[in-house]
Amino acid sequence: MIYAENEGIRISAIAASVPEQVIDIRAKLDDPEEDPKFIKNFMKKTGITQIRKSTMAQTASDFSYTAAKQIEAAGKYRPEEIGVLINITQTPDYRTPSTALALHKRLGLPKDCLAFDINLGCSGFVYGVSLAASLLQTSNASKALVTVGDTLARKRRFPNQKRSSNTALLFGDACSATLLEKAPGYRVRTALMSDGTGHKALASPYNGWKHPVGPGSIPGDDIAVFNFTIREVPELIREFTEKAGTTMEEYDAMALHQANMMIIKNVAKRVGMPMEKVPVCLDRFGNTSGASAPLSLVDRFGECGEDKELFLIASGFGIGLSWGVVDFRINEKDILPLTIGHDTYDDGYPDDLPEDEE
Amino acid sequence: MTEREKLALLEDMLELDEGDLTVDTVLDDIDEYDSMAKLSLIVLMEDEFDVKLTADVIRGFETVGDIVALMEK
Numbered sequence: 001m002i003y004a005e006n007e008g009i010r011i012s013a014i015a016a017s018v019p020e021q022v023i024d025i026r027a028k029l030d031d032p033e034e035d036p037k038f039i040k041n042f043m044k045k046t047g048i049t050q051i052r053k054s055t056m057a058q059t060a061s062d063f064s065y066t067a068a069k070q071i072e073a074a075g076k077y078r079p080e081e082i083g084v085l086i087n088i089t090q091t092p093d094y095r096t097p098s099t100a101l102a103l104h105k106r107l108g109l110p111k112d113c114l115a116f117d118i119n120l121g122c123s124g125f126v127y128g129v130s131l132a133a134s135l136l137q138t139s140n141a142s143k144a145l146v147t148v149g150d151t152l153a154r155k156r157r158f159p160n161q162k163r164s165s166n167t168a169l170l171f172g173d174a175c176s177a178t179l180l181e182k183a184p185g186y187r188v189r190t191a192l193m194s195d196g197t198g199h200k201a202l203a204s205p206y207n208g209w210k211h212p213v214g215p216g217s218i219p220g221d222d223i224a225v226f227n228f229t230i231r232e233v234p235e236l237i238r239e240f241t242e243k244a245g246t247t248m249e250e251y252d253a254m255a256l257h258q259a260n261m262m263i264i265k266n267v268a269k270r271v272g273m274p275m276e277k278v279p280v281c282l283d284r285f286g287n288t289s290g291a292s293a294p295l296s297l298v299d300r301f302g303e304c305g306e307d308k309e310l311f312l313i314a315s316g317f318g319i320g321l322s323w324g325v326v327d328f329r330i331n332e333k334d335i336l337p338l339t340i341g342h343d344t345y346d347d348g349y350p351d352d353l354p355e356d357e358e
Numbered sequence: 359m360t361e362r363e364k365l366a367l368l369e370d371m372l373e374l375d376e377g378d379l380t381v382d383t384v385l386d387d388i389d390e391y392d393s394m395a396k397l398s399l400i401v402l403m404e405d406e407f408d409v410k411l412t413a414d415v416i417r418g419f420e421t422v423g424d425i426v427a428l429m430e431k
Contacts, residue, residue, distance in 0.1 A: 045394035223413040226397045230404075262397055 010186035047261030051172035051286035064147035067177035083141025122318025124290025149175025172286030198321035381423030
């Protein structure tokens with residue numbers, strides 16, 4: 001594992017934003033277009049009964065923007081203080097440039113700021129926090145924003161398909177924003193890992209430069225990914241806590257990537273963390289990719305708002321294969337309530353241009 | 359563990375009635391043996407029998423007996 005202890009850095013706010021539209025999977029039982037047996041089985045096996053789905057008017061960057069603005073409105077930062085903006089998404093607005101630059105403009109961030117995207121999925125939160133913490137530690141930047149999230153429920157184009165498939169119901173749309181800052185006495189510890197031999201286990205290989213034409217997604221190797229998750233993730237969490245000198249009892253909660261209930265329960269069991277200390281939001285939001293761990297914290301603590309320090313551990317894992325762990329202290333009142341994202345961005349590009357013939 | 363007890367573990371995992379499975383039951387004929395059930399099987403085999411199933415091994419299973427044969431306890 002690549003282990004880092006970022007001394008003098010803390011996470012000073014976490015926020016998350018989701019679309020207003022709720023897709024109620026239970027209601028599909030009465031839909032003549034659907035197969036009720038499939039729907040019932042899906043809910044029972046995954047634990048998902050609802051997801052949030054963006055309309056075609058919004059993209060992931062809109063929900064990231066809403067979450068970041070919520071942190072600003074809470075008085076946690078002024079735009080000119082942000083020296084690092086990392087946006088982690090698999091559903092970027094553009095082929096180029098990084099969506100982070102459009103966010104940089106919308107958020108009114110200064111030129112003395114580095115801004116870029118990272119193409120990662122379910123490990124995104126942990127990777128973003130780790131990179132932002134080390135960039136803060138080694139530079140003159142004082143605050144960093146990490147936005148993470150995807151709109152995997154929303155399709156790229158208007159879909160024709162009527163009957164729901166597994167993937168159409170599994171993924172929900174959500175984004176998170178996390179603020180990090182220099183703060184003596186605090187630290188953010190992280191451990192990151194990758195395994196490129198699994199790069200085909202979960203993939204969207206088409207519509208890039210290597211395979212320019214093809215479907216938006218292809219079936220994943222569920223068994224390989226499941227085996228990876230229940231073996232590698234608990235092992236990394238154990239290795240991390242051993243190195244950090246902590247025990248599961250010390251943590252107030254463990255935020256896991258909300259992949260599906262079987263994975264959440266198995267990882268928790270294998271590291272000896274009781275389920276009462278593992279926030280679950282999968283049932284109402286589905287698998288929300290990289291935003292899921294912070295969303296689960298917002299869902300559990302966002303409305304509490306007590307002036308009390310929490311010691312948290314979080315883990316993200318999935319596409320890549322890529323996985324990681326982070327632990328940090330945060331005041332409960334700095335985990336903000338969930339917001340419904342209504343923001344949109346008119347970038348001025350027309351949508352009716354013809355495809356070019358290369 | 360007897361063969362019946364091993365079958366009972368699989369019946370429990372697949373939420374079937376006791377006695378529904380025999381070692382000759384063909385897996386493709388069991389509606390409940392779907393992609394999520396295969397994940398449950400991975401957990402069951404690892405937790406109860408310390409057997410780590412790979413995707414290739416699972417793909418090679420034809421009958422319930424093929425699974426039971428790996429349950430050494």
